[in-house]
Every structure is written in structure tokens, then in C-alpha cells.
Amino acid sequence: MITSSKSEFFFSVLMAIAGAVLLISLFGHMQFNIEALQFRVSAQISEKGYTVVELPPLGTVRAHTHNAPLSLSVRLENIDLQSIQRFLNHNTGRDEIIQQSKTVLRQVAAVFIAKLLALALLGGVTGVFITRKGSPPKYIAGALAGMILAGGLLAATYFTYDSSAFRNPQYSGVLRMAPWMVNLAQETFGKIELLGENLSIIAENLNQIYERVDSLQPIGNETEEFKILHISDLHNNPAGMDFVLQVAGLFGADMIIDTGDITDFGTPLETVLLEQLNHIDIPYFFIPGNHDAPAITEKMEQIPNVTVVKGLVEKYGLTFYGVPDPSSTTSAVTPPDLSTIPRLTRQVQESIDQLGPEKVDIALLHNDKMARSLAGYVPVILFGHNHRMEIHQQGGSILINAGTSGAAGLRGLQTKQIPYSVVLLHFHPGETGKKRLVAADTISVSNLEQGFTLNRIRFDIPPEPD
Known part of the structure; x- marks a missing residue:
């Protein structure tokens, strides 16, 4: 009887982890703006830790930046040409642009991490609910399992992240034929x-x-x-x-x-x-x-x-x-x-x-x-x-x-x-x-x-x- 209870508990935890992975994969994305540029950032569970920059219709730039099995993707969604023109007319300095961008990225990172953790918690609860044998302790365990999974992945990504990997990235699409653009x-x-x-x-x-x-x-x-x-x-x-x-x-x-x-x-x-x-x-x-x-x-x-x-x-x-x-x-x-x-x-x-x-x-x-x-x-x-x-x-x-x-x-x-x-x-x-x-x-x-x-x-x- 004890063995059966343990099996049900571990099965509930396993379903909680599956639920967390599913919700992160389906809803682990958000949009943000840096001046006139609109981006979409997303996270997916994957075999290797890649960071992918998508620039439609030119192609993608990808680098193996971290060890955690989490793929991060940033996609340029839209460009407001009128805003760019106004921005250029203001003659904003390079240092000011960089500082503004860093501030926005820090805010986006904080909100995105909070969203992933919330999705993992909800996914863990949802995974336990699917087993039809949920109880308050199991729901709590499922929520914790989801949070621990997401927290572990994010922590491993943060502590192993190496931005210098983009010095030798992989190109696809038109960009594969034009790596000179980076040096340019x-x-x-x-x-x-x-x-x-x-x-x-x-x-x-x-x-x-x-x-x-x-x-x-x-x-x-x-x-x-x-x-x-x-x-x-x-x-x-x-x-x-x-x-x-x-x-x-x-x-x-x-x-x-x-x-x-x-x-x-x-x-x-x-x-x-x-x-x-x-x-x-x-x-x-x-x-x-x-x-x-x-x-x-x-x-x-x-x-x-x-x-x-x-x-x-x-x-x-x-x-x-x-x-x-x-x-x-x-x-x-x-x-x-x-x-x-x-x-x-x-x-x-x-x-x-x-x-x-x-x-x-x-x-x-x-x-x-x-x-x-x-x-x-x-x-x-x-x-x-x-x-x-x-x-x-x-x-x-x-x-x-x-x-x-x-x-x-x-x-x-x-x-x-x-x-x-x-x-x-x-x-x-x-x-x-x-x-x-x-x-x-x-x-x-x-x-x-x-x-x-x-x-x-x-x-x-x-x-x-x-």
C-alpha cells in the first residue's frame, strides 16, 4: 500500500513536470519594444542551450550560449518607420541609445522570468489535475516541481551564459551568405x-x-x-x-x-x-x-x-x-x-x-x-x-x-x-x-x-x- 502511494505521488510529480514543460512551450513568450523596434522573446525546452536571433526575411543568427536545455529566441516582429525617422531627427547619441536599451532589456528579463515561473507553477498544478487523483499535498508538490524545474533551468542558463559565443555564430537564410554584416x-x-x-x-x-x-x-x-x-x-x-x-x-x-x-x-x-x-x-x-x-x-x-x-x-x-x-x-x-x-x-x-x-x-x-x-x-x-x-x-x-x-x-x-x-x-x-x-x-x-x-x-x- 505504501509502494502504491509512492508510485501515485511520483506519477503526479512527473505529470506536473510535463504540465510545466507544456505550458512554457505554449505560452512562454512575450512582446516588447525598444524605441521603434518590436521584438518577441520566447523560451523552449530543447536538447542544447541556444540563443537564436531571428531577422525576417533575412534569416537567423544562432549561437550555443549556455549549458541548460533551454532555447531562447528573440524575433524582430515589426519596425515603426515613422518612429525611426523621428528618432533619427533627434540625433540621440550612441551611448544614450545603449543605456536606454539596457534598461528596457533588464525590465523585460524580470517580467519574462516571472511569467515563466508562473507558467511552470500553473503547469505543475494542471499536470496533477489531469491525473484525476489530486489532493492538496499533491497540488502543492506539483506546483513546487514546476517551479523547481523552471528555476533550475533559468539559474543554469544565467550562470553558464556566454555572450562571446556570438563571435562565431551559425547563420541561416540570406544571412548565411553575408556574415560580413556583423563586422560591417x-x-x-x-x-x-x-x-x-x-x-x-x-x-x-x-x-x-x-x-x-x-x-x-x-x-x-x-x-x-x-x-x-x-x-x-x-x-x-x-x-x-x-x-x-x-x-x-x-x-x-x-x-x-x-x-x-x-x-x-x-x-x-x-x-x-x-x-x-x-x-x-x-x-x-x-x-x-x-x-x-x-x-x-x-x-x-x-x-x-x-x-x-x-x-x-x-x-x-x-x-x-x-x-x-x-x-x-x-x-x-x-x-x-x-x-x-x-x-x-x-x-x-x-x-x-x-x-x-x-x-x-x-x-x-x-x-x-x-x-x-x-x-x-x-x-x-x-x-x-x-x-x-x-x-x-x-x-x-x-x-x-x-x-x-x-x-x-x-x-x-x-x-x-x-x-x-x-x-x-x-x-x-x-x-x-x-x-x-x-x-x-x-x-x-x-x-x-x-x-x-x-x-x-x-x-x-x-x-x-x-
Whole structure:
């Protein structure tokens, strides 16, 4: 009889522990905010003690931080862009941000621990209740078993926790392909302001060289001239954006054409960087690239003077035909399947043919392979994607790749090998009055120490012998 009572008691304790584990797994989570960022923290019983940071849609960062069989997860749930903008406008210092975040995290940790202990207590009581043989001593024992389980796990997590494990974490999703982001945040963001200042000086010097080139290689009546600044692949570089806007102003560009990848991951957070475009006073044509998700396209459509070109658009007597990158319709940061390029290109070729001969003056694309396949169909083809500036003629078409106007984005801040590059296109009225491309100025800032190059290519005169 004593043995039977002990068995029932131990069974009740076992069910209490199971109940505590179940309730912690089902309800062991809570939401909290740090300024404009909303997070969700959760705890799960697991074989190993991992801490997981989830950053949708980029992926996860995971590290084996403690010995207790408890997995902790922190997920970025939402970003309030308006709050971020207000926060940035207040110019809050880095130390103040860190201190505020630590205060919030301590408060969240205290509340979360209390919730887990309460869930464990309730789970222990629930486990005993399920046995249908509960009695006050058993309920008390169940509650204590649940509390001891949760308290033990939390104590073991606290005393064995090693945050340095994140120096060598495991990545998944897009982050698995970009571990450079961790070092980037620590080492290169401080360079942006200096980059902006240096690029501003370079732009001024470029303008002086440009005026000399104009005097040495004049290309007709300036009053009839129409200038388009072709840029591409800014990849979230605010210094690159400032450089582009300054060059457009100094060189008197009448419009800007951006052939895609203005962002890196196409997330809503990156739309904050597009606020710089609110200050432009000339038309800005944009073709989404494979890094520009629907959220980016939607934001661009809301900015004054910005036109997202999808199909046929007429402006200033020129007819443009825009082909957004196929990958820009999803949130996945991937280039289009190469096997689909021929089919997509045929569709574009058929669409241009249906518009009639010489209807389209300039084709705007992001993908370089699709652009080259359109040679012979359109007089001028502008594109980007591969970060290599080039100009060549093929099949009666002039193909122009602006390279990367943001020096491959924030990644470029870690190297001096990738240049900032833009192309200034000069159009003059032809014999029929229709604007035609007569010259292109390639501008490349090799790096901030070695300077820049500016080269003029003429299309209205035969090329000089080598």
C-alpha cells in the first residue's frame, strides 16, 4: 500500500513536470519594444542551450550560449518607420541609445522570468489535475516541481551564459551568405560621414574637369542639350546617394535614371534611406532590381518626382521602355533563374516589336544578360547588376552599364577596390528634331585616395584611330 502511494505521488510529480514543460512551450513568450523596434522573446525546452536571433526575411543568427536545455529566441516582429525617422531627427547619441536599451532589456528579463515561473507553477498544478487523483499535498508538490524545474533551468542558463559565443555564430537564410554584416556594423558605419565629405570634394573637382572637357571636346549648342545621369546599384550607400545628387546638380542633369538595386535586402527598414530622394527637383526614373522587393517599389512610387518605369513611358520627347527585374516581385534576394532569361527576353522583344519601328528610344533594364539580348531592338539600352561600368555598340544599339554608383553599397566601405561610377548621357536634336545620344561621360571614383577618372565617348563622330 505504501509502494502504491509512492508510485501515485511520483506519477503526479512527473505529470506536473510535463504540465510545466507544456505550458512554457505554449505560452512562454512575450512582446516588447525598444524605441521603434518590436521584438518577441520566447523560451523552449530543447536538447542544447541556444540563443537564436531571428531577422525576417533575412534569416537567423544562432549561437550555443549556455549549458541548460533551454532555447531562447528573440524575433524582430515589426519596425515603426515613422518612429525611426523621428528618432533619427533627434540625433540621440550612441551611448544614450545603449543605456536606454539596457534598461528596457533588464525590465523585460524580470517580467519574462516571472511569467515563466508562473507558467511552470500553473503547469505543475494542471499536470496533477489531469491525473484525476489530486489532493492538496499533491497540488502543492506539483506546483513546487514546476517551479523547481523552471528555476533550475533559468539559474543554469544565467550562470553558464556566454555572450562571446556570438563571435562565431551559425547563420541561416540570406544571412548565411553575408556574415560580413556583423563586422560591417562594428567597423564601417563610422566611415559614412567621412565618405560623404570626401565625395563632396571629389564632385567639386570633377565639375572643374568636366568644364575643361566641355571646352576641349564641345558637342554642340548647350541650349539644345538634354542630359541624363545614369546610375545603378547604390545598395543602401547614403554617401553614394549624396554623391549622385551632387553630380546631377553640378553637371546640370535634366533627369536621373536608376537601373535598380537601390537597396540590399528590400526590407521596409531600408525605405528610410530613400528619404534623400524627397529633395530632388528633377525627374528620377527607377527600374527595380533583384535586390528591390515590392516594399521598395511601393515606397519609390510615393516619392515626388520619382517614376517607377514598367513598360512604356514618354518624357521630354523621349520614349522609355522599362523592364523591372523578375526577382523584384518577391521578397527573396536572388537573381532570376538563368534558364528563364531567354524566355523573358523574347517577351520583351515581342512587346517592343508590337509598338512599331523606332517607337522606343531608350530601354531600361537591370539584368545585364537581358540587356545584351536586346541589342538591335532599341537605340540605347541602359542597365546594371554586375557592378562593372561599360559602354559598347552592338547591332546598332548603344549599351551602357553604369556599374555601381554606391561602390557595391555598405560592403564597399570595407574595400577600396570597387569604384563609385555614373554615366552622364548627352542628347541633342537630330535632323528630324528627335533627340539622339551624341556622347557619354563615364565618371569613376576609383577610391578616396587615388582620385577619379572622367572620359568622354562620342557617338556623333567616327572614332579616332588607336
